[in-house]
Amino acid sequence: MSYVYRLPGGDVAALDPDTSFPPLETALKEPNGLIAIGGDLSPARLLEAYRHGIFPWFSAGDPILWWSPDPRMVLFPEDLKVSRSLSKRLKRLDYEVRIDTSFRAVMEACASAPRDGQPGTWIVPEIVEGYCRLHDLGYAHSVETWMDGHLVGGLYGVAIGRMFYGESMFHHVTDASKIAFVHLVQHLASLGFGMIDCQMKTAHLASFGAREIPRSLFAHHLQHLTSQSFNEF
Secondary structure: OOEEEEEOOEEEEEEOOOOOOOOHHHOOOOOOOEEEEEOOOOHHHHHHHHHOOOEEOOOOOOOOEEEOOOOEEEEOHHHOOOOHHHHHHHOOOOOEEEEOOOHHHHHHHHHHOOEOOEOOOOOOHHHHHHHHHHHHOOOEEEEEEEEOOEEEEEEEEEEEOOEEEEEEEEEOOOOHHHHHHHHHHHHHHHHOOOEEEEEOOOHHHHHOOOEEEOHHHHHHHHHHHOOOOOOOO
16 A cells, blocks of 8 residues: 655655655655655665665654655766866875775765755765665765875765766865866766766856756666666776
8 A cells, every 4th residue: 555645745655665666757846856755775775766866865863755856967977077276186196086995984974074054964874874785785986085095085976877876075175075076077987977966956066067957858868877787886
């Protein structure tokens, strides 16, 4: 039997272990993209969500909330823009970029990073454990900026087929997260990845060339890209 939460913006599916995600077009317009509540953060559930363009985002003490906003912010690797100042910074080479050497540390740093207008974090302990399990299975990855043997910036996300879903980033040194991001995009381009999910619009992401596309087009790209394969991230 299917159950729903009745909210001011409409009905939202209530997930249990045997419930699949509903069609994307059932997501609420307000709040933008809320599509389901409940379920779990098992690898199977998370992978099902990402393959359908859905991601979890909730605060401590809340039930798991699942989202698929419309429009969707994405970056096509060939559209990457690097400012003149960042290009100069990248050439200094006083840093090292590593992949997947400190995944949990990156997540924990992202969780503790201050966010404008956000008193807490959505990267709660359950999220950390869920994505660390995805990392152990080879689906979640971190790109890390190191200086003098210290982790000073980075980001993490999920890769399925030739699709990458960006989740969060942090920096302890100016431009450290930007360095990791540029290297991520270049790395994904070299592997033939077709699109990076940036979720919601921000001026920061737009400065790198990200743009909004309709959710229907996003889902079309997903169907194609997630069905492809590659040997190693």
